Amino acid sequence: MSASDSIIGAIGRTPSVWLDRMVASRGLEGRILAKLDYLNPGFSKKDRAARGIIDAARADGSLAPGQTVVELTSGNMGTGLAIVCSVLGHPFVAVMSRGNSPERARMMTALGAEVVLVDQAAHSVPGEVSGADLALVEDAARRITAERGAFRANQFAHPGNAMAHFDTTGPELWADSDCSLTAFVDFAGSGGTFGGTMRALRQRNRALRGYVVEPEGAAALAGQAVTHPGHPIQGGGYAMAELSLLERGLAHDFLTISGDTARQTTRALARQEGIFAGFSAGANVAAALDLLAGPEAGGRIGVIICDSGLKYLSTDLWSDG
Structure with a gap:
């Protein structure tokens, strides 16, 4: 090889x-x-999806050279995107619930990502991320994407x-x-x-x-x-x-x-x-x-x-x- x-x-x-x-x-x-x-x-495994989404977005023009990328993540997709974006010259903002393990945030930061941590919903338990927690992270990701004119990786819907x-x-x-x-x-x-x-x-x-x-x-x-x-x-x-x-x-x-x-x-x-x-x-x-x-x-x-x-x-x- x-x-x-x-x-x-x-x-x-x-x-x-x-x-x-x-x-x-x-x-x-x-x-x-x-x-x-x-x-x-x-x-x-999310490295594969991160590469697939970014490659497809660059190919179809929806992601411009040097444009910021934003995505919600439990940590794995964010790590994959941090790697791919770093190599290809895209600033990356990872939006993650505080309910996820802190090792993930530290790894993304080490790889050059900006990590935004979102407080969990009322009555949520640290280490257990619910759909309500994810909804709060989604709201934050949408807001940051709009504020920065960023490309949203949108792992839940992007065909890449x-x-x-x-x-x-x-x-x-x-x-x-x-x-x-x-x-x-x-x-x-x-x-x-x-x-x-x-x-x-x-x-x-x-x-x-x-x-x-x-x-x-x-x-x-x-x-x-x-x-x-x-x-x-x-x-x-x-x-x-x-x-x-x-x-x-x-x-x-x-x-x-x-x-x-x-x-x-x-x-x-x-x-x-x-x-x-x-x-x-x-x-x-x-x-x-x-x-x-x-x-x-x-x-x-x-x-x-x-x-x-x-x-x-x-x-x-x-x-x-």
């Missing part, structure tokens, strides 16, 4: 590993293929997000599995990873089934009543009933995972497989294990290891484990 001209060229083409130890320890039949997107330069996963994540997963995947599972954040990856996988296997994962008590996409909008799985599960990038028609079913199950599975992922990941990766693997114990028994399921456990050192993900 030849050297890249910048760190942007190192985004994507992450390795994949089979989680055979976790599967065997539970007496299950089948395999889980984990794509290690925490090995991207910004330590998360899903297209990045269609162009890269899906084809990579399929090739890494030796063209053997029978299902794909993904925790719902912006919906771009699921929508783009599933479109690519379905082009290669029309029978491949897709499963969307939501937090227990906040499964709005599945049409369930929202009883616990606050949960520890940062970066998604905002109890939003619609995500335009998700492509519902590609979802065979919707699954729920509790915060505690995600936590325990993330810890098991570290101890059994040596993969030091975050909450949403644990949710993905837990859902895949449930599927191997049920309707996908004997199958081969693809999952994304969304981000690094380093971004959660101040949370209870590791503190009492």
Whole structure:
């Protein structure tokens, strides 16, 4: 592999590993293929979407040379945008809820971003970002975009997000599995990873089934009543009933995972497989294990290891484990 001209060229083409130890320890039949997107330069899968959105916006002229970029983030998208914008000469403003772990803000600042922290909604819990918290961050992001004449990256709606996963994540997963995947599972954040990856996988296997994962008590996409909008799985599960990038028609079913199950599975992922990941990766693997114990028994399921456990050192993900 030849050297890249910048760190942007190192985004994507992450390795994949089979989680055979976790599967065997539970007496299950089948395999889980984990794509290690925490090995991207910004330590998360959002590097792909950041590059996809900025490349598309520069190409169509909606982002002018040197123009400021603004986006709401739980930290991962902001880190990806901080990297891409720094290299391409765009000032970047990250707007984030104080409910997210502080490691994320520090990393974005170190990468040259201006970080605006937004207070949580009344009765919200630090470390648990709800849809109400996200709405406050959205309001702040809109205001700052207007004040600065900035380009809004808009990860929840910009087609460059899903297209990045269609162009890269899906084809990579399929090739890494030796063209053997029978299902794909993904925790719902912006919906771009699921929508783009599933479109690519379905082009290669029309029978491949897709499963969307939501937090227990906040499964709005599945049409369930929202009883616990606050949960520890940062970066998604905002109890939003619609995500335009998700492509519902590609979802065979919707699954729920509790915060505690995600936590325990993330810890098991570290101890059994040596993969030091975050909450949403644990949710993905837990859902895949449930599927191997049920309707996908004997199958081969693809999952994304969304981000690094380093971004959660101040949370209870590791503190009492």
